[in-house]
Amino acid sequence: MSYKNILEEIEDNILTITIDRPKKLNALNRETIQELHNAFKEARSNEEIKVIILTGSGEKAFVAGADISEFADFSPKEGKRLAADGQEKLFNYVANFPKPVIAAVNGFALGGGLELAMAAHFRIASDNAKMGLPEVSLGVIPGYGGTQRLPQLVGKGRAMEMIMTAGMIDANQALQYNLVNHVTEQEELLEFAEELANKIMKNSMVAISAAIKSINANFEAGVNGFETEIQEFGRSFGTEDFKEGTSAFLNKRKADFPGK
Template identity: 60%
Template structure:
């Protein structure tokens, strides 16, 4: 496994520990980090010595606190669509369709693209200090990396509507209650729990695991919903409220939507 600028990688007992290493930015997903995640996951899928992947964030504050908003603050509709499409295909869908099991160990804030990254993983474990949410509508946007689809699949329409439309965060404990995470654990137990669960999975037939992942992903799953999200995400970029939402975020004030 090669060295990355924004990622730390460690392979132990056939498990790749992939740590997003932008602690000073709360591990936000910028373009370079997404490109590195794509490269790292792809390499892991082709490495026969790696049987499973655990994704976490550096530090104690954040798993991933969202996308790097500055990078797309001036995008038009077409650029917005391309941002969502490329991210979904190269990172989020790549993880979701991985024939090797992927567990998200959520060590803090998992917001926006960070929660979408966790939802693309097959299993989620959160530390009890974690806060989860999709705050995009507070920026005049919607989730663009599969969030509208995967959150609905995990928690149902009612809770998905509430979380996305209010932009509110929920606790790890509440996330466990609604099925958004499999377990909420003490922070010191996070990686041990993820490791123990992965080791149990890896004790099973790898061909059967790959087949099961493929079959589960096929459950009531169509690409039309993801395409609708990409289109709707792109149209947000031409609204004045998106410009106001981003400006308010960067200026650390409340937005004045019209």
């Protein structure tokens, strides 16, 4: 499928999705959110794709925020629908995606951009990256999961400070806060992301999908994460990957997981 606002490249079972609105610093508008949803939906059913890397075009920004011009005159009802639709189509969809999603943050990740990065399963950042949720400076709050995911990642106090001050932190602060896992030089960012993807793909993708579901369950209201883990652990015993993995271990050979 061809897109107006994003680019796709598949190589060695890795799908790289690049948000490509450089003149707008890759800001998210409704069309881009829909295109990202469509790309992830296609990737879900494409057996060739095992890991997704999400990044922005150019050297300045991952995503510098939402496209404010689209909703500046919205009513409360329209604003609520904007947040609900965005979370359903993209942010929650990415967070619960069954294949690993790595955000490669190459510059500004502000507002909806940081929320998108936080929806990914983990983040790496270039050394010029700057991150923040500046929504309160516009008289609104983060609406794409920012008030929920930021405290989960950095703790309540730091999240409160970041949101209340509407300030930005740099890549090293983000690393200190556990908001990102690694910081690299910008020219090495995608290569490093691919190295991580290759490490992931040496393992059972079926088990990884179950692990994603189990980890996420701990953060869902009314869900017992331990019970989800028990259920997914039990299901693992019925997979071909489990048979291959245990056989390879017992026979002292490298596992060749069928992905089933």
